[in-house]
Amino acid sequence: MADEDFEEVLGRFADAVRPAGQEAPAIASAIEEVREALPRATSLAEAFGLVDRLAEAVREAYPQGHCKAGCSGCCDSQTAIFDVSPVEWEAIAHALDGWEPERKAALAERFRREHGPRLKAYKGLSLIRYFEPVADRYFARRPYSCPLLENGRCSVYAVRPLACRMYGYFAIRARFYERPAVYGCGLQTSYYETRDHLALPAVNMVAAQTRRLTRGRARILPLWLTDRL
Numbered sequence: 001m002a003d004e005d006f007e008e009v010l011g012r013f014a015d016a017v018r019p020a021g022q023e024a025p026a027i028a029s030a031i032e033e034v035r036e037a038l039p040r041a042t043s044l045a046e047a048f049g050l051v052d053r054l055a056e057a058v059r060e061a062y063p064q065g066h067c068k069a070g071c072s073g074c075c076d077s078q079t080a081i082f083d084v085s086p087v088e089w090e091a092i093a094h095a096l097d098g099w100e101p102e103r104k105a106a107l108a109e110r111f112r113r114e115h116g117p118r119l120k121a122y123k124g125l126s127l128i129r130y131f132e133p134v135a136d137r138y139f140a141r142r143p144y145s146c147p148l149l150e151n152g153r154c155s156v157y158a159v160r161p162l163a164c165r166m167y168g169y170f171a172i173r174a175r176f177y178e179r180p181a182v183y184g185c186g187l188q189t190s191y192y193e194t195r196d197h198l199a200l201p202a203v204n205m206v207a208a209q210t211r212r213l214t215r216g217r218a219r220i221l222p223l224w225l226t227d228r229l
């Protein structure tokens with residue numbers, strides 16, 4: 001290809017692919033706001049609010065996304081198994097303490113019935129971080145649902161962990177991905193892929209800035225619940 005042709009191709013590409021700040025100014029603005037504010041956050045509740053601000057900016061920019069109230073696809077899969085920090089668990093436990101006795105009893109019974117027989121396997125799988133092929137084989141035979149789902153909705157939505165707040169609205173960078181990947185389900189990813197331009201905040205940024213707020217030995221939710229119910 002001649003140099004002139006190559007420059008022409010680059011010019012057309014530059015015209016088609018504009019910076020995220022131009023294509024999604026609300027998201028770009030929210031990212032800058034949160035990037036400045038997160039290091040100054042002194043509580044998990046404050047961090048929750050900042051992450052929710054980012055998620056809301058993404059919802060407004062991409063209103064046809066599949067993450068909507070009433071959809072529990074990610075909660076009804078092994079995606080819902082992730083590490084929950086002690087401070088995140090404390091917020092959940094505090095919410096559970098405010099439940100009526102009958103509701104607590106129903107949760108305990110449901111948990112024992114659906115998750116009790118699996119606890120030994122959960123402990124073993126947690127050691128291999130859940131993305132090993134053996135974990136995929138296990139959950140292919142034994143589908144997983146978050147223990148805190150009630151009638152398809154999160155029963156502790158106001159204090160749900162950071163991972164839940166970011167899922168479906170963020171991208172993630174990891175060494176085993178060739179490029180940043182959508183941190184979300186297949187449906188949400190498919191929707192994003194129809195867009196000519198896409199700008200999403202990064203999970204990595206939030207994880208790095210909130211690590212000081214979520215210190216301690218993290219555990220998966222079923223293991224935290226085992227000690228509580």
